[in-house]
Amino acid sequence: MTTRVADRRPMILRVVMSSFLVLWLIVAAFPFLWTLWGSFKVEGDFFSKADWLNALTGPLTIAETGGSFTSSGYYGAWVQEEFWRAAMNSLTVVVCVVCISLTFGTLGGYALSRSPYRYAFWLLLISLVFRAMPPITLVSGYLLPFFEWNLWGHLPTAIIVLVAINQPFTLWMLTSFFRNIPKDLDESAMMDGCSRFQAFRHVIIPVMWPGVITTGLFSFLLAYNDFAVTAMLLSKENQTMIPKIASFLGTTQTKGNVMFAVSSVISVTAPLFLLVMFFQRQIVSGLTAGAVKG
Amino acid sequence: MKHKTFLWFFLPSGMAMFLFIAMPIVSVLTQSVYAPHEQVIREVENCTLFGCSKATQIDQEATRALRDAEPMGRFVGPSIYTDRNHLAFAEIAGIWRNASGLGDFFGQVTNLPFYDALSFTLTYTALVTPLSLAFGLIIALAVNALPQLFRGPVIFVSLLPMIVTPLVGALILFWMIDARGVLGAALQALAGDPGLSIKASTPLMWTMLIVYGVWSSAPFAFVIYYAGLQTVPGDTLESAMIDGASRWERIRYVILPHLLPLTTFMALIKIMDNFRVFEPIVSFSAGAHAKSLSYFIYSDLGGETRLLSSAAATSVLTIAGIIVLISPVLVRTWHAFGRVRA
Amino acid sequence: MADIQLKGLSKRWGSFIGVKAMDLHIADGEFLVLLGPSGCGKTTTMRMIAGLEDATDGDILIGGARVNGLEPKDRDIAMVFQSYGLYPTMSVYENIRFPLKVRKIPQAEHHERVMRAATTVELTEFLDRKPAALSGGQRQRVALARAIVRKPKVFLMDEPLSNLDAKLRVSTRAQIKNLHHELKTTTIYVTHDQIEAMTLADRVVVMSKGVVQQVGTPLEIYDRPANTFVAGFIGNPAMNLLRGEIRGGVFEGRNVRIPGFSGAADGQVHLGFRAEDAAVAQAGEIAAPIYSLELLGDASMATVQAGESLVAIKAPKDFQGRIGEPLAAQIPASLCHLFDAQSGERLRWSAL
Numbered sequence: 001m002t003t004r005v006a007d008r009r010p011m012i013l014r015v016v017m018s019s020f021l022v023l024w025l026i027v028a029a030f031p032f033l034w035t036l037w038g039s040f041k042v043e044g045d046f047f048s049k050a051d052w053l054n055a056l057t058g059p060l061t062i063a064e065t066g067g068s069f070t071s072s073g074y075y076g077a078w079v080q081e082e083f084w085r086a087a088m089n090s091l092t093v094v095v096c097v098v099c100i101s102l103t104f105g106t107l108g109g110y111a112l113s114r115s116p117y118r119y120a121f122w123l124l125l126i127s128l129v130f131r132a133m134p135p136i137t138l139v140s141g142y143l144l145p146f147f148e149w150n151l152w153g154h155l156p157t158a159i160i161v162l163v164a165i166n167q168p169f170t171l172w173m174l175t176s177f178f179r180n181i182p183k184d185l186d187e188s189a190m191m192d193g194c195s196r197f198q199a200f201r202h203v204i205i206p207v208m209w210p211g212v213i214t215t216g217l218f219s220f221l222l223a224y225n226d227f228a229v230t231a232m233l234l235s236k237e238n239q240t241m242i243p244k245i246a247s248f249l250g251t252t253q254t255k256g257n258v259m260f261a262v263s264s265v266i267s268v269t270a271p272l273f274l275l276v277m278f279f280q281r282q283i284v285s286g287l288t289a290g291a292v293k294g
Numbered sequence: 295m296k297h298k299t300f301l302w303f304f305l306p307s308g309m310a311m312f313l314f315i316a317m318p319i320v321s322v323l324t325q326s327v328y329a330p331h332e333q334v335i336r337e338v339e340n341c342t343l344f345g346c347s348k349a350t351q352i353d354q355e356a357t358r359a360l361r362d363a364e365p366m367g368r369f370v371g372p373s374i375y376t377d378r379n380h381l382a383f384a385e386i387a388g389i390w391r392n393a394s395g396l397g398d399f400f401g402q403v404t405n406l407p408f409y410d411a412l413s414f415t416l417t418y419t420a421l422v423t424p425l426s427l428a429f430g431l432i433i434a435l436a437v438n439a440l441p442q443l444f445r446g447p448v449i450f451v452s453l454l455p456m457i458v459t460p461l462v463g464a465l466i467l468f469w470m471i472d473a474r475g476v477l478g479a480a481l482q483a484l485a486g487d488p489g490l491s492i493k494a495s496t497p498l499m500w501t502m503l504i505v506y507g508v509w510s511s512a513p514f515a516f517v518i519y520y521a522g523l524q525t526v527p528g529d530t531l532e533s534a535m536i537d538g539a540s541r542w543e544r545i546r547y548v549i550l551p552h553l554l555p556l557t558t559f560m561a562l563i564k565i566m567d568n569f570r571v572f573e574p575i576v577s578f579s580a581g582a583h584a585k586s587l588s589y590f591i592y593s594d595l596g597g598e599t600r601l602l603s604s605a606a607a608t609s610v611l612t613i614a615g616i617i618v619l620i621s622p623v624l625v626r627t628w629h630a631f632g633r634v635r636a
Numbered sequence: 637m638a639d640i641q642l643k644g645l646s647k648r649w650g651s652f653i654g655v656k657a658m659d660l661h662i663a664d665g666e667f668l669v670l671l672g673p674s675g676c677g678k679t680t681t682m683r684m685i686a687g688l689e690d691a692t693d694g695d696i697l698i699g700g701a702r703v704n705g706l707e708p709k710d711r712d713i714a715m716v717f718q719s720y721g722l723y724p725t726m727s728v729y730e731n732i733r734f735p736l737k738v739r740k741i742p743q744a745e746h747h748e749r750v751m752r753a754a755t756t757v758e759l760t761e762f763l764d765r766k767p768a769a770l771s772g773g774q775r776q777r778v779a780l781a782r783a784i785v786r787k788p789k790v791f792l793m794d795e796p797l798s799n800l801d802a803k804l805r806v807s808t809r810a811q812i813k814n815l816h817h818e819l820k821t822t823t824i825y826v827t828h829d830q831i832e833a834m835t836l837a838d839r840v841v842v843m844s845k846g847v848v849q850q851v852g853t854p855l856e857i858y859d860r861p862a863n864t865f866v867a868g869f870i871g872n873p874a875m876n877l878l879r880g881e882i883r884g885g886v887f888e889g890r891n892v893r894i895p896g897f898s899g900a901a902d903g904q905v906h907l908g909f910r911a912e913d914a915a916v917a918q919a920g921e922i923a924a925p926i927y928s929l930e931l932l933g934d935a936s937m938a939t940v941q942a943g944e945s946l947v948a949i950k951a952p953k954d955f956q957g958r959i960g961e962p963l964a965a966q967i968p969a970s971l972c973h974l975f976d977a978q979s980g981e982r983l984r985w986s987a988l
Contacts, residue, residue, distance in 0.1 A: 009439065009541075021436040021448070024429075027509065029451045031466045032458075034476060038469075047474035055476060108307030114295045123304070125627065130315045132616045134570030136588045137609035140595055141318025144325060144602055148365055164314030167307050187688050188721030190708040191792075192735035192782065196299045202738070206725040225459040227573050228588070232595055242461050246576060249465075262469070265462050276453050280446070283453065287514065288521040296690070 040069040073263035086244035096159045097223035109174030127168035136228040153235030177211030214286035325606035328367040374607045411590040419568040422507035430515020456513035464577035499583040587612045638699030638789040639664045645694035654680040656846045669837035677846040714783035715792040722767040729763040753785040791823040864980035875908045890943025891924035896969030900985040904977035911948040913971040920966035
């Protein structure tokens with residue numbers, strides 16, 4: 001493909017731009033690759049006092065385990081420290097949060113997108129304010145009542161709290177998706193004999209799948225990545241992955257524990273990698289959906 | 295849509311938000327004006343053969359009864375807000391009287407825990423927001439100049455810092471800048487100081503947190519700017535070319551105005567996100583050098599003694615803070631809506 | 637099959653008036669066209685009849701029964717939307733069948749009725765396709781088929797032709813006309829295109845700013861516009877309107893002098909006449925400089941500058957003239973219309 005004369009950039013500009021981009025790619029990707037590589041070494045290599053190159057070659061790993069790679073960090077975390085339990089908890093929380101968020105959010109977002117009245121605007125504005133509030137401020141509001149009513153520590157509590165915290169964002173995103181669906185569609189369904197809800201279920205939802213999937217991805221990320229709520233509201237046996245990693249850090253004195261954290265960090269990041277790989281287009285479109293409508 | 299239908303559709307979402315967002319706000323407001331009960335002290339007389347002595351002891355039963363009867367604690371009004379750990383009016387007045395100059399005054403004020411957290415949070419928000427937007431724009435312009443073939447993989451890699459769990463992303467960076475990590479070692483070599491430790495220095499810690507902030511937020515700005523660049527009106531750009539606009543003038547008069555609404559939108563989102571900065575401080579174990587408002591609340595809530603009232607008061611102040619920060623946008627949206635309706 | 641009655645029907649949004657106290661009776665089997673510029677309230681009126689918009693005031697009666705509180709699905713109405721509102725995830729067949737399905741009509745009847753509707757609009761070869769794979773005209777026909785598949789009491793059509801190209805519009809227009817002739821279902825048709833209104837309607841309702849300006853057959857509307865709005869809206873070109881004064885049965889305006897308004901009262905008026913009613917001549921009632929000259933094919937359209945108004949006059953196609961040259965034309969009083977200068981209402985005078 002040849003560029004037309006009008007689009008040609010000066011040489012210097014092209015060089016500067018390209019080298020900046022290469023630099024950015026290194027900055028963005030290198031930490032992950034480095035940690036992935038290091039997660040198969042022992043602590044003495046990952047944090048090497050002698051020479052940073054040890055993290056690459058791993059002389060201590062060879063000395064301690066006999067091979068240049070070891071999965072002892074993963075074994076320690078997943079089996080010894082029962083990280084699998086946290087992973088199961090995370091899975092429960094994330095699946096429930098995504099499903100409930102989407103159910104509530106599609107209903108609410110549809111209503112907001114189709115109501116011509118002023119209160120719809122006010123509700124959106126209020127949820128924008130809710131979106132602005134740091135989750136930890138809400139957590140400090142939950143603790144006392146949850147202790148009183150014995151709600152603290154259970155998975156369902158954390159799930160419904162995460163659903164609620166996700167709602168403002170979910171509503172905004174889905175409302176902007178629903179607004180892109182012509183009103184003619186639900187109106188013709190209603191003329192054809194549907195009630196509002198039937199029109200929503202039979203006609204709008206089938207068209208909305210891309211938007212629902214995109215919003216679901218972001219609900220997933222919010223629930224999966226949450227630390228403030230899950231760390232404060234779940235008891236130790238119900239802990240999800242992220243607070244579990246944080247708890248590894250509290251006990252770094254024990255030798256090898258850091259490697260538990262490193263290996264579980266990689267374990268947590270791997271699904272996110274796959275997510276970006278498969279859903280890159282949806283993530284990009286989701287991010288822009290809100291912005292375009294502004 | 296009729297009011298009744300609307301109500302039924304909106305009910306689940308509205309109830310969730312009402313119960314778990316609106317009510318907790320009420321809850322922090324009430325908690326912040328109640329303090330925990332003090333323990334009930336009872337005087338007992340111990341009589342032995344050699345006479346009687348009086349001693350005080352904690353009446354566990356009475357204490358528990360009192361706590362059960364009034365779980366909220368005792369009403370103390372706004373005194374928690376004004377105590378040393380929050381707005382610290384008395385301390386500030388004292389500092390004002392004794393401070394040698396304005397610099398000294400601010401120096402001492404930011405030593406107070408709440409102002410310390412506030413100053414870090416505001417600095418972080420004020421620096422990370424524009425820096426990540428600027429970075430994102432440059433990346434977007436650079437990617438836009440790439441051949442179509444390379445764009446996909448570049449976007450993939452660029453998304454990673456944003457998508458990764460904040461606690462995890464910050465940990466990964468933290469391990470690298472550890473004195474024994476690769477970046478830490480590189481910095482030591484660069485500075486020629488083998489004893490250099492980021493963990494030990496407040497300014498370096500702040501810098502690292504801000505670097506993390508830009509690293510993790512720039513992709514968001516990049517994606518949105520990149521999408522914005524795809525929708526720059528081609529006709530306007532071409533008529534600018536024919537009118538004789540240079541490359542820079544085309545960016546200045548066509549592209550940037552087109553991206554301006556996106557910038558406002560992102561600034562809003564990023565101010566919200568940066569104001570709640572929390573996880574990187576946990577990951578960096580930076581509590582000793584840098585506290586954000588969220589971290590301040592978190593450390594009050596955690597630990598053996600849960601300081602619920604103190605956390606509640608900080609929460610109320612934090613919520614007030616973010617509302618003040620985003621109020622220009624709220625007011626503008628409200629006006630814009632008014633115009634549309636009129 | 638049913639008639640429709642609108643009694644004092646109004647729609648307001650805050651202080652904005654969408655439709656103002658509309659009274660109308662639409663006979664059973666009638667083809668009624670609501671005509672007006674955008675924002676005149678014609679679509680709002682139709683949406684209120686459909687139940688998609690709540691009336692602020694007034695009653696809607698379909699077949700004698702008041703339907704104000706009923707949901708759209710309970711009014712037994714079918715509607716064709718401007719952008720057709722086809723369900724993109726369903727095939728053409730499923731689209732047409734959808735109304736039968738949600739109305740719980742016995743399964744056994746579905747296939748036959750869908751096929752009959754599809755045959756009527758010549759869609760049988762596209763039944764397996766998704767709407768995205770159809771052309772604009774085909775989509776339009778799917779929307780029609782979906783409307784006729786269950787025999788509703790009333791058809792509503794909201795600018796159904798406006799998304800088609802000019803050629804297709806003519807053929808689809810004929811198809812709709814034929815369909816109505818066959819089914820004889822009461823039909824309300826909204827458009828801003830006066831040619832559609834003229835060709836399709838039994839009666840036309842001209843609306844402006846939420847108010848009905850005139851109700852009548854296409855010919856009545858064309859020949860005897862009720863006020864200056866209708867006069868200036870109907871016809872291509874629209875009726876010429878000139879300010880002037882009647883004194884002693886003679887109309888006088890800039891560059892125009894027409895005698896013969898014997899019964900008309902003295903005073904300020906608007907005078908109206910159609911371009912085709914004037915005839916170019918050596919001398920006549922109008923004498924003004926030419927502003928522009930356009931060849932239409934079968935004739936020429938000369939526009940002259942009479943005072944501040946431009947007046948269109950139809951001339952023979954071989955008419956020769958130059959811009960700026962004077963042109964004279966004859967227009968007898970009997971072919972002229974008079975409107976009140978203030979209210980714009982049509983004035984009666986004895987000659988008519």
